[in-house]
Amino acid sequence: MIILKTIFLLLIAFYVFELHGATVSGHVRDAATNEAVSDVNVFVEGTRLGSATNINGYFVISGIKAGNYTIKAEAVGYKQFIEEITLTGEQQKKMEIKLVQDVIELESISVSVESEEEHKEEVMNIRTGQMKLKPREIKTSATFIQPDLFRSIQTLPGVVSVSDYSSGLYVRGGNSDHNLILYDEIPVYNPSHLFGVFSTFITDALRDSKLIKSAYPAEYGGRLGSVLDIRSRDGNKEQFEGNISASLFAGECVLTGPVFDGGYLIAARRSYVDPILKMLGDEYPSYYFWDGQGQLYQDFGPDDRLIFSTYAGSDNLSFRQVDMDMYWGNDTYALRWRHVFSPKLYSNFKLSFSRFTLGMDAFGSFRYDNEINDISLKNTNEWFISNDLVLKTGIESQRFYLKFDESFGETKLMDVSGSYYIHSIFADLIRSWDSKFTLKPGLRIEYNPILNDTYKFSFSPRLSVKYMLPDMSSLTISGGRYYQSLFTVQQENQSLQIMDNWFPVDDTVDPGICDNAALSYESTRRIGGGDYKFTAEIYYKYMQNLQNWKETTSATDDVIEDMEIGKYFIGSHAHAYGIELMAERQFGRLNGNVSYTYGKVRKTIDDPLEDDDTFDAHWDIPHSFKSSVNFHLNKKWSFGSVITYSTGRPYTENTGYYTEIYEDGSEEIIAIKGKRNRMRYPDYFRWDISVNYTWFYKNGSKLLLNTSVLNVTDRENIQSYIYDQREDDRVVKDVFPMLPILPSVRLSYTF
C-alpha cells in the first residue's frame, strides 16, 4: 500500500513539474571514437535552460519554446560544440553531439562561465568528495614500473596508502574493504596483482574512473566508505585503432574498432619476469600474471544499446623448493541493455557475474581454496522530469556464494560454503531551484534474510544539499547511513594485508554501519590567466561493527564447518574525521594539484577484557601533503612529478624481551609489547618524477616513451621493523624498507 501511495505521489509530482514546450535530447560522444562523454554541459544559449550528461553521455533539455536557438556543449579537454537549431511547439528533437578533443591543452583554457545556464553540470552534480581520473592523466604521470589506476588514486587527498608494496586504498579513515569497486558496474573483489602491488585494470582500456570518497548516492550500496566506479572504453565505432605498450615488467595490447553498428575492445596484458626467474634456478619462485578485458556493443537504433563486457585475470605463483603452487584471480561478465523509453526516461538493465578465486597447494598435502562469486541483476531508471528535477530509481538483486576449503592430507580443517541474497531498491532525487540551490535526497532499502531481525531490512537514507555562491563557488553538505554485510579479515597487528578473504555477516553479529557527513567548499578562480579550483572538505564518520579476527581462535580447533561469525570475529567501532584542502589546475602547460589532508582514525575493540582498547588504526596517517604536477614543454616533451610527504604509520613497539619457561621446561623468547599503535614510523617522503617524449608519425600514429624514477631521493621509508632473533639469542631490530630509488621505462605505441 505504501509503495502504491509513493508511486501515486510521484506521478503527481511528475505532472506538476512536467514542462511544456520542445525537448532536445541525445548523446554526447567523442568525435574520434564515438565513445560517451560524461559530465558535459549542454545548454541553450541565451536562456536559462541546460543539462549535464550522465555517465553514458545522455542529456535532456526540456521546456524550450518554439524558435531558433544555438545549442552549445562544453567539456574539459574538448573544443566547444555549437549548433544552430530550430524548434517548433512540442517537438522532441534528438541530437548526436560529437565533441572534438583538444589534442594538447598547452594554452590556458578558461572554464569560468559567463552565464548561469553554462554551469548546469556544476549545479546538478553534487560532487562532495568526488574525484575523477582520466587514463591519459595516469599514463604520463610518474609511475611505479607501469601506469596503475589505484596507485594514481593513492596520490589524491583523503586517500591513504599504507605501503609502497600495496595498491590498497584507505579512504577517509575507512578500511580497505570499505570501498565498493565497480568495473563497468560489476563489483570486483580483490582487484590486484602480485599481492596488491598492481591493480588489475589495464589503463589504456579505461574511459573514466570516479572515486566518491564518502556520502555516496543511494544508487550504490553495500560498503561503508567509498565507491570507485571504473568504466572501460566503449570501443571505437568510427575506426580501428590500437595501442601496444611494454614496460620492464609487463606488456600489454589494446585493440578497438567498429563492428556492425557498434564497436569492440580487446585488451590483454601479461607480465614477463617468469623466464628470468626460471633462469635463476629452482631456489627462486616462478611468477606471472595476466589480464584480459573485452567489450562488445551494438546499437539498435538511437535508443537501444546492448553491451557485453568481460574481464579475466590471474596470478600464478609456483615455488618448487617447498612444493607450492598458488593462483588467484578474478573473472567478470556483464550484459547490459540501455534503452531510451522516452526522451525523459533513460533505463539501464544489467546482468552480471563476478568471481574471485584463490587456490593453494603446498607441502604435498596442504590445500586451500577460497571463492567468492556474485551474481547481480540491476535496473536503473533516470527520469529527467524537468531541467531542474531528475529522479533516479532502481532495483537490484544480488546472490553471493562463498567457499572456504582447507585441508591437510585427508583431514579437513575448514569446510565452509554458502550462498545468500541481498535485494535492494533505491531512489535518488535531484532538485535545483534557480540554479542556486540543489537538494538531493536518497534512500536505499535492503533486504538481507541472513541477518538478525533488527537488520533484515535496512534503511539507508542519504542527503546532499548544495548552494551555489557567487563567482563559481559552492557550498555542499552531504551525509547518510551506510551498511556493509560483507567484510574481510582484519588483524590490527598486520600492517601489510597481502590477500583479502571475504566473509558474510550472519545473524550472530550486526552488520557494519557507518554514519557520515561531509561539508565541502569549492571555488574556481582565475589567477594569472589560468583557472584554479580550490576545494576544502571536512568529514566525519562513525563506524560500528567492524569485524576483527579473534586471535584467541586456536589452530587446534576442530574442523570449521559452520562459520558463525560471532565465534571467530570480534567487533570494533571507530571514529574518523579530517579536513582536505586542495588546489587544482586542470589546464595549461603546468597542471596538476597540490593538497593537504588532516585525517584521524581512532578505533576501539568491543571487548570488555581489553585494557588498551582505544588506539589509532594502523592506517591512521594524520598529516599528508601531496603534489601531482605535469608540465608540457611542447607537443613532444612533458614532465611529471608526484610528491608525498606524510606522517608515519602507527605501530606497536617491542620495549624489551624475556625468556618464558613453559610447564615442561621448554623456553621461548617473548617480546614485551608497548602500548598498541602508540609508536609511529618516521615520516614518509617520496618524490617520483617522469619524463615523456612523444614521436608523432605522418600516418597519425605516435610513440610515447615514458621514463620514470620512483623515490628519486632514495629515501629509506620504513615498511616495518623486524625483530630478528640471532643464533646467539640476541634480538636485533632490523628495518624492512619500502621501495628504494627505482628507475623504469615504458614504451607505448598508439596507431
Added chain:
Amino acid sequence: MEKAFKILVICAAAAWLISSCESSDSAGYKEKMTLFCYAKADSTIDSLFLMRTGDVNESISLNSLGISGAAVVLFEKSAEDYAYSVVDTLHEYSERPGIYYLAENEFPGGFKTGYFYKIEAEHSDHGHVYAETVCPPELDDILVRNYKTGQEMVAMQVDPAASDTVYYRRGKGFDDVKLITCSFDSLSIILDGRIASYRLVPDDICRTDTSFWLEDTTETVWEDYPTETQIFKDREKYGSDFFEYYIRSISINWYALYHSGIHTLVLSSCDKVFRSYMETVYGGEERYSNVVNGLGLFSLSNSSSVRSRYRVYVKSLENKYP
C-alpha cells in the same frame, strides 16, 4: 578588518596544525625481574627460574639473564590463617645460575590442596618481586568412556591392569574420529575459575605405525602431547554480551592418539592463575602474569590421582595386534 580576520584564521589554522602533530610516545626499555615456577600438589619445588628482562640487541637466554644470588623464600597459609608463615628459603643449583629449588625434607608433604602460597624473590641489583596462588583441588567424578559406544572404559582409581581398546578409522575430519570422551565435575572449576587440562603420555611399549598418521611420516616420535587449548577457547560473544562457559567433557581424537599402543591419560586441575596465563598464550598480545613488580608465573596444579590406560589400534591392523 578583513585582513585582520584573514590573519586570525591563518594563525588559528597554524596553531591547530602544530598542536595536532603526532608524536611517538615510547615507553623505552625498563628492566624487570621474571619468575617462573610450576609445581604440583603434594610435591616440592623442583625448579624456579629467576631472570631479568633484556633490551633489544641483548642476548635473551637463561644463561645470560639468570639472576644468581637472590633470596627466594616460600610462604604458606591455610584458608583460615590471616598471615603467611615462612616455609623455607630456596637454594640455587650450583651449576645452573638463576634456577632455585626446595628440597623435599625442607617442605615435607609438598603443596597442600586449598592452601595459599607466596614466593618472594629479592636481589640487591634487580629489585624485589613476589607472586601468590592457591593449590587447587583435584578433579572429581571423572568418567572415561568409549566415544562411539559410550561404554565406560576403566575404573579411574589406579589400576594398572585396566585397559580398553579403541579403533582408529581414517575419517574426513577431526570430528569423525573421536575415540575417547572424558567427563568430570566442572562445577567446582566454574566456581573457582580454574581450568582442567589433560595430556597423553605414551608408555614405553607404545609404538608408532606409519600408516596410522600421514603416509609420509617415517620417524618414530614420542611426544607428550599437551592439548590444553581444547579447554581455553570457549569464550563466546552473544550479541553484545560476553560470557564464558566450560565444557564438562574432553573429546580426545585420533589427532592426539596417533601412537598405536598403550596410552596413559593424565588429567590436571590447574589454578586460576594458569587459566589466565593460558588465555593470553592462545590469544592475548601480552602474557598474563601474577608476579608483582615483574613478569612470569607462579602456578600450582593437582593431577596425581587421575590416571588411566588405553590401547589404540588401527583398524586395518586389528588382527595383527589383537
